[in-house]
Amino acid sequence: MAKVHEITVWARGVIMDKEGRDVINIFAQAAQMEGKFAQAFDNYEDLPDRVLVTVRKYVRLSDEEIEHKYVYTNDKPEVVVITEATIVKGIDILRGMEKGGTLIINTNRSIDDMLKLIPNANLLGTVATVDADAITGVRTVDFSGSEGGVDTSGIGKGIASPMTGAIAKVTGMIKKENLAKIVSDVSGMERGYNEVKIKKLG
Amino acid sequence: MAKELPGYGTIDVPKDRVVPFGAVTPAPVCQQDLFQTSNWRIVRPVKDDEKCTRCLICYLSCPDACWVYKEEEDVMEWVNNFCKGCQICIQECPSGALTAVPELDFPDGVARLDKPF
Ligand code: SF4
Ligand code: SF4
Numbered sequence: 001m002a003k004v005h006e007i008t009v010w011a012r013g014v015i016m017d018k019e020g021r022d023v024i025n026i027f028a029q030a031a032q033m034e035g036k037f038a039q040a041f042d043n044y045e046d047l048p049d050r051v052l053v054t055v056r057k058y059v060r061l062s063d064e065e066i067e068h069k070y071v072y073t074n075d076k077p078e079v080v081v082i083t084e085a086t087i088v089k090g091i092d093i094l095r096g097m098e099k100g101g102t103l104i105i106n107t108n109r110s111i112d113d114m115l116k117l118i119p120n121a122n123l124l125g126t127v128a129t130v131d132a133d134a135i136t137g138v139r140t141v142d143f144s145g146s147e148g149g150v151d152t153s154g155i156g157k158g159i160a161s162p163m164t165g166a167i168a169k170v171t172g173m174i175k176k177e178n179l180a181k182i183v184s185d186v187s188g189m190e191r192g193y194n195e196v197k198i199k200k201l202g
Numbered sequence: 203m204a205k206e207l208p209g210y211g212t213i214d215v216p217k218d219r220v221v222p223f224g225a226v227t228p229a230p231v232c233q234q235d236l237f238q239t240s241n242w243r244i245v246r247p248v249k250d251d252e253k254c255t256r257c258l259i260c261y262l263s264c265p266d267a268c269w270v271y272k273e274e275e276d277v278m279e280w281v282n283n284f285c286k287g288c289q290i291c292i293q294e295c296p297s298g299a300l301t302a303v304p305e306l307d308f309p310d311g312v313a314r315l316d317k318p319f
Contacts, residue, residue, distance in 0.1 A: 012244075052242040052286060086305045090241020090312045109306060117306070119314075 006074035013053035022160035100125035156183030162192025243287030
């Protein structure tokens with residue numbers, strides 16, 4: 001079986017549930033447009049219906065069909081995406097990561113300030129920050145698309161567009177051109193792509 | 203594993219029968235360490251003792267009983283590990299003694315958990 005790449009997205013229950021879910025769905029869809037096999041899961045193990053609780057969303061990519069369909073969690077994430085920066089303080093976000101992984105954080109703070117809050121940062125090969133909140137302005141709390149409901153606000157409305165732009169630039173796993181066909185906020189996505197700050201670690 | 207439960211004496215739970223949160227929690231206890239909620243916070247309430255009148259409204263309004271009146275010192279004490287940053291106390295304080303400060307401004311103060319629960 002070809003290698004399965006695992007990407008884990010952390011968000012906060014209710015207030016950012018849509019954003020987190022949009023990131024994985026956009027990511028998986030963009031990867032499929034390049035002919036990759038992709039899976040996207042959310043709402044497993046965590047408590048997504050409690051405000052502020054940390055919740056995880058998962059993507060898996062592979063060049064061949066991904067056969068394990070029944071395990072939803074990513075045990076060894078290569079890329080970890082943090083949609084709300086305070087999460088790095090309260091949880092071991094790099095749990096299971098092998099050395100040389102990638103971390104992408106939505107924050108206006110400096111990369112070095114964020115690294116100070118991560119005791120196991122030596123696992124990281126690349127860290128990146130993008131100020132997605134500033135790009136999209138005030139965050140809208142939107143329950144569209146929750147629990148199977150119809151998403152009326154459009155995929156990528158809010159911070160998901162700049163976040164996926166940043167992910168495309170940092171990881172190279174998806175292409176900006178494909179993202180532009182999916183997200184509702186193309187200019188936000190482009191700004192995320194252009195404004196992300198990247199630091200390679202030793 | 204022997205556990206002291208206030209008012210209930212000691213119960214013996216064999217190690218292989220101890221279960222994680224979500225199954226059975228050893229209640230009642232004063233502070234349930236299996237369910238700390240400090241990592242839910244984006245902001246934390248910070249108190250200005252000059253403005254605080256010890257009216258106890260924060261104590262009444264906090265859903266998690268995170269404000270405790272310390273009689274000896276005559277101050278309100280904040281319970282860090284269980285405050286989830288909902289900001290209700292900040293809204294309800296009649297004296298404007300509480301303000302929301304981003305959690306990332308503090309180097310410590312959040313229980314760092316391995317798993318969400
Ligand atoms: S509500 Fe405000 S003034 Fe009253 S005890 Fe609490 S912090 Fe002090
Ligand atoms: S922010 Fe919420 S949980 Fe924390 S002390 Fe205030 S009312 Fe209690």
